[in-house]
Every structure is written in structure tokens, then in C-alpha cells.
Amino acid sequence: MHRFLLFLISASSWASFGTSKIIHSISDLQCSEYDFIIIGGGTAGSVLANRLSENPHNKVLVLEAGINNAGIQDVQVPFLGVTLPETSVDWNFTTTPQVGLNNRSIELARGFVLGGSSSINFMAWNRGSQDYWNSFVTATKNQMWSFTALEKYYRRTSTLVPPADGRDTTGDVDPTAYGNGPVQVSIPGFMTEIDNRVTESGKILGGRFSFIEDLNKGKTLGFAYAASSIGNGTRSSAATAYLEPILKRKNIDVLISTRVARVTGHAASKGITHIDTVEILQNPGDIPHQIKASKEVLLSAGVMGTPHILTLSGIGPKKVLKNLGINVVVAAEDVGANFADHPLVANYFSVNSNHTWDPVLRDPSLFAADLSEWVNSKQGLFVDTAGNTYGFMKLPHGFADPSTGPRSANTEIIFVNGFAPFGATIPPTTGSYLSMLTAVVSPTSRGTVTTVSRDPFAPPKIDLNIFTTDFDISAMVQVMKDARTLISASPWDGYIIGPFGELANATTDDQLATFARNNAVTVNHPVGTARISPDNARYGVVDSHLKVKGTSGLRVIDASVLPQIPECHPQALVYTIAERAADLIKADHGLL
Numbered sequence: 335m336h337r338f339l340l341f342l343i344s345a346s347s348w349a350s351f352g353t354s355k356i357i358h359s360i361s362d363l364q365c366s367e368y369d370f371i372i373i374g375g376g377t378a379g380s381v382l383a384n385r386l387s388e389n390p391h392n393k394v395l396v397l398e399a400g401i402n403n404a405g406i407q408d409v410q411v412p413f414l415g416v417t418l419p420e421t422s423v424d425w426n427f428t429t430t431p432q433v434g435l436n437n438r439s440i441e442l443a444r445g446f447v448l449g450g451s452s453s454i455n456f457m458a459w460n461r462g463s464q465d466y467w468n469s470f471v472t473a474t475k476n477q478m479w480s481f482t483a484l485e486k487y488y489r490r491t492s493t494l495v496p497p498a499d500g501r502d503t504t505g506d507v508d509p510t511a512y513g514n515g516p517v518q519v520s521i522p523g524f525m526t527e528i529d530n531r532v533t534e535s536g537k538i539l540g541g542r543f544s545f546i547e548d549l550n551k552g553k554t555l556g557f558a559y560a561a562s563s564i565g566n567g568t569r570s571s572a573a574t575a576y577l578e579p580i581l582k583r584k585n586i587d588v589l590i591s592t593r594v595a596r597v598t599g600h601a602a603s604k605g606i607t608h609i610d611t612v613e614i615l616q617n618p619g620d621i622p623h624q625i626k627a628s629k630e631v632l633l634s635a636g637v638m639g640t641p642h643i644l645t646l647s648g649i650g651p652k653k654v655l656k657n658l659g660i661n662v663v664v665a666a667e668d669v670g671a672n673f674a675d676h677p678l679v680a681n682y683f684s685v686n687s688n689h690t691w692d693p694v695l696r697d698p699s700l701f702a703a704d705l706s707e708w709v710n711s712k713q714g715l716f717v718d719t720a721g722n723t724y725g726f727m728k729l730p731h732g733f734a735d736p737s738t739g740p741r742s743a744n745t746e747i748i749f750v751n752g753f754a755p756f757g758a759t760i761p762p763t764t765g766s767y768l769s770m771l772t773a774v775v776s777p778t779s780r781g782t783v784t785t786v787s788r789d790p791f792a793p794p795k796i797d798l799n800i801f802t803t804d805f806d807i808s809a810m811v812q813v814m815k816d817a818r819t820l821i822s823a824s825p826w827d828g829y830i831i832g833p834f835g836e837l838a839n840a841t842t843d844d845q846l847a848t849f850a851r852n853n854a855v856t857v858n859h860p861v862g863t864a865r866i867s868p869d870n871a872r873y874g875v876v877d878s879h880l881k882v883k884g885t886s887g888l889r890v891i892d893a894s895v896l897p898q899i900p901e902c903h904p905q906a907l908v909y910t911i912a913e914r915a916a917d918l919i920k921a922d923h924g925l926l
């Protein structure tokens with residue numbers, strides 16, 4: 335269709351491919367054909383870019399809609415991570431009005447920047463439980479995805495480094511649970527007065543509240559110091575860990591501020607469509623340019639972008655394609671389906687302390703002092719995320735357990751040493767606070783991401799369908815009560831004054847449920863919109879080797895393939911899947 339446009343970008347040949355750099359304009363691309371085209375320079379895409387360009391004979395192109403991460407201080411400073419949603423590095427997605435939230439719409443953040451969501455996330459680093467990965471085997475009928483078989487790929491992703499304060503961490507983290515890859519992981523480097531209260535309470539209460547030394551050893555249950563993707567007091571993202579170090583390679587191009595509209599190809603054997611072309615544009619209304627991939631197109635545009643691009647390419651639910659007037663290339667009902675996220679409620683308590691970070695957010699001179707401490711010495715409050723400790727719990731007996739097994743959680747509590755503005759409550763201008771962020775990590779509600787326009791710049795319709803099952807809302811109520819139980823343990827004596835705001839009036843289960851519906855957001859952990867399934871299954875979007883069913887030359891590698899929502903923070907799982915995928919791709923092309 336736009337074939338003539340190929341000539342615009344094919345003027346220079348590979349022989350003249352110069353020093354690679356981050357490119358801002360399509361006209362600066364040095365080739366019209368690459369071996370591998372990676373759609374999305376995010377978490378998974380950056381891993382692929384690194385691994386596939388190790389061999390200097392592979393020409394690799396990364397296409398990223400967002401901006402460059404380099405030099406953005408708020409991205410680098412761990413403490414400021416929570417300020418990134420709804421800024422220049424966010425896609426600013428909004429859900430439809432949610433019945434389960436009394437018809438509120440909520441914002442869902444996604445990274446619009448190199449490194450993708452790993453450049454804007456809250457950095458918690460969880461490997462996923464043995465049961466989660468074993469459920470992946472069940473979902474794919476392929477042993478390649480077991481906890482044990484993936485071990486070497488997990489270890490390729492990251493390395494445990496000392497915390498910023500260099501203290502002795504014996505007993506607070508287990509070094510044997512980490513590997514030797516590029517992402518730097520550490521436990522908190524600026525201890526606060528609530529951290530030991532949390533872990534001591536776990537030790538005193540035991541049972542469902544037990545302390546655990548490390549959550550990255552196959553069991554994601556217990557209260558612990560948070561391992562985070564932070565090194566030297568600085569965010570370690572897919573961009574800083576995997577992409578920046580390889581920009582000097584001559585065989586990789588990274589084109590930013592560029593949207594992929596769709597992928598195309600031609601009919602191959604047995605009703606299979608071979609995908610070898612990617613259409614890109616930089617501004618709404620531009621005529622798309624086409625670029626060719628001689629080996630594979632790798633779709634890593636994330637849980638919103640991936641189903642959007644698949645649908646615009648004719649790979650999606652028949653009815654959706656018909657409504658849009660797009661020819662069916664592959665009828666795939668699960669594109670955009672199975673969308674799941676972790677609901678989150680912020681529970682605020684007034685505390686008897688002068689050492690929370692509330693004054694820092696209220697007083698520009700205190701803020702400036704902490705920032706300059708970070709700039710000058712990479713020490714102090716700003717070296718950590720907002721949450722130094724957290725706990726993953728099972729629900730009490732009597733509840734259903736939809737998690738993947740005995741080593742996976744149902745709920746989570748994140749402890750924040752100040753008023754963390756999540757949800758509807760307006761930050762108070764006086765007082766000191768503890769925020770306990772309670773989450774349901776084995777939710778049973780499922781939503782959809784639906785493409786509603788042929789304009790590649792139009793956002794998809796996002797229906798989380800949050801809190802539409804009894805399990806999800808009653809699990810939230812239970813974890814809100816569990817949070818209160820934890821702070822009733824002796825380490826908090828004299829510290830807690832009482833619940834703050836509307837929470838003070840919520841005592842019955844119904845009142846807690848109403849508070850949750852009026853205040854919940856999500857942890858920004860969505861997955862599932864291009865789910866993996868067994869090779870011969872008619873459902874699912876990709877086969878067990880991540881190839882899009884009904885096509886050749888096209889794989890999906892990002893959080894959208896996850897067959898169910900992990901009962902933990904998902905970034906380490908995405909890195910692990912991308913490392914595994916890189917070897918699958920190399921093997922298929924004789925490059926291992």
C-alpha cells in the first residue's frame with residue numbers, strides 16, 4: 335500500500351551504517367531492512383536489543399514511541415519515582431468508569447520513555463514464586479518455563495549490590511537469591527524508624543505475618559526488606575542496565591519519538607501469514623513509513639501497546655476487527671482479553687513522630703537539602719523508593735485461594751514512612767503519617783483493552799473490571815484489617831495515634847469495602863492481554879515459544895504474554911522472560 339515510501343528510507347545501504355546513536359527522525363535511519371526489529375524500547379525490548387546485538391552480524395532496530403531517559407533526574411532519583419505518573423514519561427492511560435469503584439475512572443501509568451515502565455516504576459524486585467512459574471508450565475504445557483529451568487535466565491538479569499549506606503545486611507537479604515546480570519538490585523540504603531517495626535512485628539506475630547529473609551528464593555510469602563532495582567542510590571532500569579551500555583555497538587539503531595502503527599506481511603504456507611514489515615510514523619496524520627525485518631519482528635510494546643498494534647494489524651477479536659473495518663489476518667479472541675491488575679488502597683494512620691518524610695514534601699528547603707544530598711553523595715532519604723518494607727500474605731482459612739499455590743500470596747501490604755498520595759484522600763498540610771498500601775495480588779476480576787479507532791495515536795478503551803468479584807473486594811477488606819493487626823503489635827506501642835480521614839469512620843466490613851471502592855487505584859501491574867497458551871490450543875495469542883499464532887516472523891515478548899497475574903511485583907518476571915526469549919530467538923536462527 336505504501337510501498338513507494340520504502341525508497342525514502344532505503345537510500346543508504348548497510349555498508350554505510352555508522353556509529354549507532356539514538357535517532358529522533360525516521361529520515362536518519364541508516365537502513366531500510368534490519369535482521370530484527372524490536373517494537374518498544376521498554377523493559378523487555380531493551381533486554382532483546384542487548385542480547386540480539388551481541389553478535390555484530392545482526393542488525394537490530396529498536397522503535398520507541400516515547401522520549402529518551404537520559405538526564406531526567408526524576409527518573410534517576412528513586413524517591414521521586416512516585417512523581418512520574420502523568421508527566422512527560424507517562425502514556426497517561428485512563429480506564430472507563432469502573433462499576434466496582436462506584437463509577438470512578440482511574441489513571442494507569444505506563445512508561446513513555448526508553449526503558450518503558452522500568453524507567454517509571456516503583457522498583458520493587460520480585461522473582462515470582464515457584465508455584466507461579468510452575469503454573470506457567472501448566473498454562474503452556476512446556477517445561478521450559480519452570481522455576482528451575484528459568485533459573486539461569488533469572489540470574490542473567492540482575493546482581494545484588496550493597497545498599498547506599500553500605501551497612502551490614504546479614505539476615506536482611508540472602509545474596510544466594512541473586513545472579514550476575516546488568517540490573518542492579520539492593521535493599522534500602524536509608525533506614526527509617528518504621529522499617530524495623532515492620533520486620534520485628536513479623537517476628538513477634540508469626541504465622542501469616544512471619545518475617546522472611548528473602549522473597550526471591552521461590553516463596554513469595556512473608557514480611558521483608560524490599561529488594562529494589564536500585565544501585566548506588568540510583569534507579570537501575572532496562573534503559574540504564576541493558577540499553578545505554580550497548581549504544582556504542584555499530585549494529586544497533588534506536589529510533590525514539592516514533593509510533594508503530596501496525597505490522598504487515600504476506601500469505602505464506604498453510605494459512606500462515608509471514609510478518610516482515612513494520613509501519614511507523616512520528617506525528618498523527620503522517621503517512622506511515624515501512625521498514626523490513628529479514629529475520630523477525632519482536633513486539634514488546636507492553637500490555638496496552640501490544641494488543642493495540644496486533645489489532646491494527648488484523649490480529650484480534652473478529653468483532654473488534656469488523657467494527658473497525660480491518661481485514662482479519664488472524665482471528666484471535668484473546669487479544670486484549672485477560673487483562674488483570676492488582677487493586678491498591680492507601681490506609682493512612684496519624685503517628686507520633688517527627689521523623690516521617692511528610693515535612694520534606696511540605697517544605698521546599700528540606701526537599702532541596704535532601705535532593706542535594708542525593709546529587710552530591712548519593713546518600714539520604716532520596717536513595718530509596720517510598721516503601722522500604724512490605725509483606726505478602728495468605729488470606730485466613732475460610733477464604734478461597736485463587737493463587738497459583740502454597741508459596742504464592744493473596745494480598746500485600748507496603749509500608750510508607752509518610753503520607754503517600756494514592757487515591758482520593760487529599761494530603762494533609764500538618765501532621766505525621768504512616769501509609770499502609772494494601773493490595774490484592776491474586777485478584778479474580780479480568781478486564782479488557784480494546785482498540786476503538788484505526789488512528790494509531792488514539793488510546794485504546796481500557797476496562798479493568800476491578801472489584802467485580804466477591805473474592806477481590808473481600809480479600810481487600812481482609813488485608814485492610816490485617817494491616818491494622820500488624821500495627822497493633824508491640825513495636826508500634828506509642829507510635830500509632832489512629833486511622834486518618836474517612837478511614838477513621840470505617841470499622842465494619844461494609845464500611846471498609848465502601849472505603850476501598852471510593853479510594854482504590856492499582857499498583858500498575860497489569861498483564862495478560864496477549865496471553866501464552868499451549869502450541870496446539872485454539873485460545874491464547876502466542877504459543878509456548880512466544881510466536882503469534884497464525885503467523886511466522888512475529889513474537890510477543892512483554893508482560894502481555896503472562897498467562898495469569900503474578901502474586902508479586904512483575905518486573906523481574908518480564909526481564910526473565912525476555913532473557914529466555916533472546917535465547918529462543920538465537921537458537922531459531924542458528925545464533926546461539
Ligand SMILES: Cc1cc2nc3c(=O)[nH]c(=O)nc-3n(C[C@H](O)[C@H](O)[C@H](O)COP(=O)(O)OP(=O)(O)OC[C@H]3O[C@@H](n4cnc5c(N)ncnc54)[C@H](O)[C@@H]3O)c2cc1C
Pocket residue numbers: 373374375376377378379397398399400419443444445446447448449450451452454455456457458459460592593594595634635636637638639640643857858859860891892893894902903904905906908
Ligand atoms: C507506576 C508504575 C509502578 C510500578 N511499580 C513496579 C514495581 O515496583 N515493581 C515491579 O516489579 N513492577 C512495577 N511496575 C510494573 C513493571 O514496571 C511492568 O510490569 C514492566 O516494566 C512491563 O514491561 P513491558 O516490557 O511489558 O512493558 P514496558 O516496559 O512498558 O515497555 C513497553 C514499551 O513499548 C513502547 N510502546 C508502546 N506502544 C508503542 C508503539 N505503538 N510504538 C512504539 N513503541 C511503543 C512504550 O513506550 C514502552 O517503552 C510498575 C509499573 C508502573 C507503571
Ligand SMILES: *[C@@H]1O[C@H](CO)[C@@H](O)[C@H](O)[C@H]1NC(C)=O
Pocket residue numbers: 420421422423424425426446
Ligand atoms: C502525558 O501527560 C504529560 C503531562 O501533560 C505530557 O507531557 C505527556 O506527553 C503525556 N503523554 C503522552 C503519551 O501523550
Ligand SMILES: *[C@@H]1O[C@H](CO)[C@@H](O)[C@H](O)[C@H]1NC(C)=O
Pocket residue numbers: 433436437
Ligand atoms: C454507575 O453507573 C451505572 C450505569 O450508568 C449506574 O446504573 C449505577 O447506578 C452507577 N452507580 C453509582 C454508584 O453511581
Ligand SMILES: *[C@@H]1O[C@H](CO)[C@@H](O)[C@H](O)[C@H]1NC(C)=O
Pocket residue numbers: 565566
Ligand atoms: C557505584 O559507586 C561506586 C563507588 O562510588 C563505583 O565504584 C561504581 O563504579 C559505581 N557503580 C556504578 C554502576 O555506577
Ligand SMILES: *[C@@H]1O[C@H](CO)[C@@H](O)[C@H](O)[C@H]1NC(C)=O
Pocket residue numbers: 686687688
Ligand atoms: C516533635 O517535635 C515537637 C516540637 O519540637 C516536640 O514537642 C515533640 O515532643 C516531638 N515529638 C516526638 C514524638 O518526638
Ligand SMILES: *[C@@H]1O[C@H](CO)[C@@H](O)[C@H](O)[C@H]1NC(C)=O
Pocket residue numbers: 834835836837838839
Ligand atoms: C466521621 O463520621 C462523623 C459522623 O458521621 C462525621 O461527622 C465526620 O466528619 C466523619 N469523619 C471523616 C473524616 O469523614
